[in-house]
Amino acid sequence: MILKKIFLYLLLLGIVAIMLLPFYWMLVLSTQPTTVIFQYPPPFWFGDNTVANFTAVTQSVNFLQAFSNTLIVSVVYTVLVLLFCSMGGYAFAMYDFPGRETLFTILLVTMMIPWTAGIIPWFFMMSKFGWINNFLALIVPGAANAFGIFWMRQYCKQNIPSSLIDAAKIDGLSEWLIFFRIVSPILASGFAALGIMMIVGSWNNFMQPLLILRDTSLHTLPLMLKYMLGDPTRGTDMGALMLASTMAVLPLLIAFLSASHYFMSGLTAGAVKE
């Protein structure tokens, strides 16, 4: 029994080491000059070249610009998703209206459709709308998504007592006031879990920005990293690239680690039913 326990811990800790190794390596290389990185054997411990690497990052790209672009896109997108998806989920959970089951089935089916089928016309629509080099192309199309509505419906069903809504209606509150004053606060932790998922997806999105944002000044962080990887004027500066990667990844990692307890429990609680 003790041997079995030791074996399990060794297995789990071994996987922990594998999962953390790339992060450790990224941090180590962020502090080393490129010349040391390309030595053999490679550096295993932190160096003192961080400031020089940072200067190189600022010479190669406009990090602050890419950071604020990413922040704008992901925050606006996430706020819209939370608004539309909680409205939709709330309506499906709490209202009885003709066609509800059919409409909900349609919504579930759309999650199974491979969107790849429409990628070429989608790209053309974006250019017809004048949305090439425009953040709207990354924000609007997914602003009310099926997954989010499904998620919020589950959450509403589990957490909002219908007697509360009835009481509010008897008190003469308008629908909007009921939604924003009474329903929204109850949904807070549902918002948190869905919000983290959406902001992570948007922050790290690469393929759509690659097709849409052709102008360097509009680059988001993943595009900025891609640019630095093949920097046409400076070549690949490994130390600077690693530092830029760290800077791109760290905000979300810190946010996730500080909220991971809520996120994990919210994630498992929301998915339990269906």
Added chain:
Amino acid sequence: MTRVKKPGFWGVLHRHRVAYAYIAPFYILFAVFGLFPIVAGLAISFFSWNGVDPMRFVGMQNYLRLLADGMFWKAMGNTALIGLIAHVFILGGGLVLAYILNSNLVKFQNGFKTVYFLPMVTSAVASAIVFKALFGLNNGLINFVFKSMGFEGIDWWGGNGDFVKVAVIAMFSWQWIGWNMVIYLAGMQAISHDIYEAAEIDGANHVQVFFRITVPLLKPIILFTVIQSTIGTLGLFTEPFILTGTLLGGTDNQGMTAMMYLLNKAPYGNNLYGFASAVAYVISAIIIVVSLVNMKVFDRDETAAAPARRKK
């Protein structure tokens, strides 16, 4: 559905206007940005079009040319191989980890879950850049370990291209195992503890409980993850694109996936919009066929094969 006689269509719409208004954004956005492009994509796939000149109807020619293109089959083969091997780790590993962390065999469960999930919140581009360094020929950490053990360093990115897939599989698995673990954990929490207790009283060990209770009861969720994984694998793009550096997937196209092949036709590489639409439709058809086959397999297993296996 709206065929209630008395108030009429507009009457119904008006009476339930709040609910319809709340759900409207999804259906409007889906119709415009989801449904319309999918339908238009089918139409475009029968034309030859460079995006500028007038479209020219070519019938099935795009599809015939595509099916005759060796590089397409190479990309499909690469995608299938990478997907199949990676999912042994992603799905199998995720399931085992979820089982261990759901039982009371170990402590610090939340800590383990959080660490395993970390790659999910990390930008795939940043991760790919780090993996590229890890798998470097002369100064990567992996080759350093190999050389320390007396082996030769492996040229992961060059050579005949055989090892590109290993690196892609390693990164793909590293990224996704935590996500699937969390989904399985959610499913396992819905399984009643009584069943486990009964099994324990009957003297079942953990391997038996895992294969005879947990896996059969999780079947719907496993099916869900398999279908999601099929879609994900056929959309696999960022990781191999950054790792190999171009849409062509490195030496001898060994790292080229289906999605890279598609985007290389349009709009990122060339301007073959009609042809690229045909590619998109073939990939989507494969996703649907694989998903349907999976549904059938899982369905049959539940009714016939599973009890038979249990009797043994």
